Amino acid sequence: MTKSSSENKHRPVVLELQNIVKTYRSGNTSFNALNGVDLKIYQGEFVSITGPSGSGKSTLMHIIGLLDSPTSGQVLLEGRDISRLKEHEMAQIRNVTLGFVFQQFNLLPKTSALENVLLPLLYSDVDKSLHHEMGVKMLTKVGLDTKLKNTPAQLSGGQQQRVAIARALINNPKIILADEPTGNLDSKSGKDVMEFFHKLNQEEGRTIVFVTHDQELAAQAQRVVVIKDGKISISKTQ
């Protein structure tokens, strides 16, 4: 059951999932990873998606992140169905609408922090002459303006994740999608990262979708969506 707070009703819906089913087949057996999911993400919302492993939360995240297409159902981005676009069209939406933050950071090795941050711009329409300045601004925002030239190996885990957040923000996305962003960090760095997400949400009104198996972290969000057996079992606003 989806329950939305009265506060959310005044906000526009950024992303809406309608009756999403994702079926994996292997040989003669098939398995529904998602079994009819309805979910609305409102603009400026900080929502966490949680659930035990195997619950389907990764699959849900892939579909929200346009990395995967549903077997049936619709994904509406600001009202437009984007679930069955061609691969290059999906790539473009990922580029300008979504910002990913991963558990493994996924920075390019032997490549400077600045260049890592600029990577999404390579695939965007942003004029090249603006890239450098934008990158420096983003790294300054995450407090790494002194580490522009450092490669990931020369940065701590927390710093690497901040580079990854700067990369996610560079194209000014509508939604930031974070998959266990603190999973590879010590508790102090993890806390810093969470605080940074809260700040982005509160001060800039960024929409953040945050996937974690950690109930305690999930509880920090405005709304917690719990997935179980491919369905949303709880969606509660705190």
Next chain:
Amino acid sequence: MIKPSPSDLIKSSVRSIAKNKGRTLLTSLGIIIGVTSVILLTSIGNGLKKYVSDQFESLGSNVVYIVPGKVFNDEGGFSNTESFVTLTFDDKDISKISRQFKNDLVIPSTQLAVDVKAGDKIKKGRSLIGTTPEYGPANNSVPKETNGRWFTQEETDKNSKVAVLGNKIAQDLFGSVNPLGKKIIVKGKNLKVIGVVDKKGSTFGGPSLDDHIYTTIGTVQNITGNSDINTIQVKIKDKSLINKTKTDLEKLLLDRYEKDTFSVFDSSQLLSSINSIIGTLTIALTGIAAISLVVGGIGIMNIMLVTVSERTKEIGLRKAIGAYPRAILVQFLIEAIILSALGGFIGVVLGALGTLAINQFFPAQITPGSIILAFGVSSLVGVIFGVAPARKASKLSPIEALRYE
């Protein structure tokens, strides 16, 4: 607008190649070897062609040769039938030809293999050529003033025992001593050296012209005891008449001799035959060398497949942040092309250096054409063998790629 811009793509490819210098060099080795050998072989082929042309130019142009036997086959190559020659010409032919071609010079010559002695030195199996005063100028063989002279009409008429030596045989027999005025002994006859010809080099398939000894035709005929003539040269005045002259000469000789027992040709014909042989050889050898380019291309494909596996995570990430499949395809294709073009470039440099080195001992000449060809082919190899790995990369699913450890 192209996304990403080509300059960004090239920059990122160069960087990823530079991260693995040792591997890059080993990968490119096949291409390097292939391109180097292609360049070297074409250089040698070209050098040979030029060398042969120069040699023919130094032999003198506008000369039609009449020799016994069938020299050329119908396709313009050298005939491989009948190398056993029995036919000889004689004075009758000379006077007949002279009557019909009044404006041209008719030069008979008779050739004999002899042992030459000077003092205590003996050189075996050298060519003694008996001929007329016109032979020297017609064949660019007149000694320079300081090196004596060619023999005169008077000496020819009197069967004078004079000799003009090729440069090498003069060296072999006399060393640093000036041979002019000295005696050489051929078949028991004393010949007086009156001239030494400048160095000319060898013709292909024949003895070195620098080993030849020239004397009056009567002297050689006295040695052989007959009045046979082996070769007739006709030096014509008007170059444009060369083909007509050849046809007319052939017709004239057919009155006395059977078809295919003699040949009438000019030096350009000989040159084009030799060139076509060298050309065929060069293409064949270059083709063999080009096989290593294919092997090199497979090496590049191999390493690119490894690279794609190694960078699966990077590909997944790039896709997640908005790289569309073609951007990934082009990125890896450019990397493969740069790898092989780099190999091609190093190969061209090595080939050029090798050509310079070979040129010290053997005629070799690098041409812009062979450089462009080798470079172009190696880049093409990069495209062909880069497509499979690049396609594989572009088709990776971002989810699986990101999960890849």
